Amino acid sequence: MRFSPFVERIAGQGVAAWDIHHAAFQAASQGEDIIILSVGDPDFATPSFITDAAVNALHMGDSHYTEIPGRPALREAVAARYSNTLDRPLTADNVIIVAGAQNALFISSLCLLQAGDEVLVLDPMYVTYEATLKASGATLVRVPCSAQSGFRLDSQRLAAAITPRTRAMFFSNPNNPTGVVLNPQELQAIADLAIAHDLWVVVDEVYESLVFDGQYHSLAALPGMAERSIVIGSLSKSHAMTGWRIGWLIAAPQLVKHAETLMLSMLYGLPGFVMEAATAAVLAHDQVTEGMREIYRRRRDLVVAGLSACPGIQVQAPQAGMFVLVDVRGTGLSSLEFAWRLFREAGVSVLDAAAFGEPAQGFVRLSFTLGEDRLAEACRRITQFVAKLGGDQGVNRGSNRVLV
Structure with a gap:
């Protein structure tokens, strides 16, 4: 018996990055005192009115097949919200509902790319991008965004x-993992290149509701980008709905039709009760996200303050999202060694950020998705761990500062 080489072909180096998270999760499940900061899963429960919408739909018998591109009411709600965000009229024909942003990325890859194509990615990038884009047969071209x-x-x-x-x-x-938000000048530079070279641009905007510093601007709102851009959105992070697996893809109607053809074979529609919950969530977007954003802002500030005084490391203060990058090169350990030793010796799990791309070599990524008391304890453990390293092998004590 043999298997298709497809999965081996698309598997990227980033897959191994999750080994430490799985080890931490297993240790915690066995009763060990592990602080898990290696995944971006909000600790909040989904707001009750959203859950109630799903439960009520189930009680009403909403357990049958649904429309392949998603229910009209949900597509219209998403279109209405993005009509304001992108400052141009959108309709349900511009929206297809998918099983989360990861599904939208996979659909975009298969709809736009083929063997022989090259696709540019900004490095560092989320770890699944490599496999998602290789699935099309295209060649990944990494464009480094340097730590400096x-x-x-x-x-x-x-x-x-x-x-x-x-x-x-x-x-x-x-960006995940860096928390960088592109400014209008950077977005315009991308748009100018896309128009000049007739390129598609796919923008994963799942963290756009969690911007702490400055205002978020969407590339798709720029002149000439409506017909060549795909915007990917999700409720996972903004509404604490990671397990619901619901998101969307926004594009020109012709592309949405192509995506619908792919969805027919891939998912055959999403559960109706999940879409009822999603409709309630989208209609209450501002109400939900404003409160969550402020909570994450406080948590970010706590972690940055808690680690910035630690000799031997530097904290990359994020503009958005739910992650902090920490430069650990001053400890004398590689980022992979640092992550594993921190887990084994201090009971805190973080990810080796090098898995997201070579520019993040020497950094670890930690999430601030836990309560403030737990985050403060994590900062205390990390500080003690680094201090112990300094006693063991000598740490560069002139490198404690915050990078903004």
Whole structure:
């Protein structure tokens, strides 16, 4: 018996990054005192009115097949919200409902790319992008955003990476893992290149509701981008609905039709009761996200303050999202060694950020998705761990500062 080589072909190096999280989860499930900061799963329960919408739908018998592109009411609600965000009229024909942002990324990859194409990605990037894009047969071209620049876009590097085979750009904004939010000038540089070279641009905007510093701007709102951009959204982070697996893809109607053809074979529609909950969530978007954003802002500030005085590490203060990057090069350990030793010796799990891309080599990513008391304890453990490293092997004690 043999298997298709497809899965092995798309598997990226980032898959191994989750080993430490799985080990931490297993240890915690066995009663060990582990603080898990290695995953972006909000600790909040989904707001009760959203859950009630799903429960009520089930009680009403909403357990049958549904429309492939999603229920009209939900698509219209998403279109109405993004009509304001993008400052142009959208309809349900611009929206297809999918099983989370990851599903939307996979659909976008298969709808736009093929073998022989090149696709540009801003590096570091979320770990599943590599496999998602390789599934199409396209070649991934990484455009580094250096740690020295604060992981910001280098538009000259981006322009230099374009070849006659370049078909599209994929990136997240705000970025995971860096928390960087692209400013209007950076977005315009991307748009200018996309228009000049006739490229698709796919923007994963799952953290756009969790921007702490400044205002969020969407690439798809710029002139000339409506017909060549895909916006990916989700309720996972903004509404504490990671397990519901619900999101959307916003694009020109012709592309939405292509996506619908793929959805027919991939999912055959989403559960109706989940879409009823999602409709309630989208209609109450501002009501839900404003409160959550302030909670995450306080948590971010707590973690940044709690670690910024720790000699031997530097904290990359995020503009958005639910993660902090910490530069651990001053400890003398690789980021992978640091992560595993922190877990084994201090009971705190973080991810080696190098799994997200070479520019993040020497950094670890930690989430601030736990309560403030638990985060404060995590900062205390990390500080003690680094201090112990300093006693064991000598830590660069001149490197404690916050990078903004």
